[in-house]
Amino acid sequence: MKARTKNDYAAQASIIKAMAHPTRLLILNSLRKKETCVCELRDLVGDDISTVSKHLLVLKNAGLVAARREGNWLRYRLLCPCVLNFADCLAGLKK
């Protein structure tokens, strides 16, 4: 299946753009293993929690993650693991 129109490319680009940040890649990769709350991700990332929250919003808007409440915490999960196949492909690429 190949993209054709400018709209197709714009839609793809917006998803790719959402992935195009080191912190967001780290987050996606963590979510591969398990659902994770924001505070846990903050510890992992090391940035201010509001910054982490904004990154999660970007990923959510792109349709890459979703959240579920469990008690006091919001647990984020990965919606489309295929994006990480791509990340792995790139990891293997660089020498």
Add this chain to the structure above:
Amino acid sequence: MKARTKNDYAAQASIIKAMAHPTRLLILNSLRKKETCVCELRDLVGDDISTVSKHLLVLKNAGLVAARREGNWLRYRLLCPCVLNFADCLAGLKK
């Protein structure tokens, strides 16, 4: 193979960032089929040729394309087709 360090993620992110633009996706997809000169890509894209040239520079810096001179033209080619597998994966994803 999984990325671990912040540097790994930064390297991946810079490649992904290079892809994160509709025009550059269009360029990459065109290069899938054949080597192409800048003026041909300009016609395809519709932007000013200096803009197209800048996009190509971004892709070249990311290691995604390379150029070869043939007479007056520079023919660009795709270095790593795996990036398009990813693009196709996303194309299939959106509903």
Add this chain to the structure above:
DNA sequence: CTTCTATTTTGCCATATTGCCAAATAGCTG
């Protein structure tokens, strides 16, 4: 060497992104 053609580089401006802090909100818990 001079001229022409394809391409790149540079300068400029408008717009978008990033990340921090402070303040606001959502919703559980008692």
Add this chain to the structure above:
DNA sequence: CAGCTATTTGGCAATATGGCAAAATAGAAG
């Protein structure tokens, strides 16, 4: 209900990006 905790939002400054136009360059052609 009130209080608490996790998370989001708004605002701001610094930085990066996109696109056009003008100037510079590389090589072809004469």
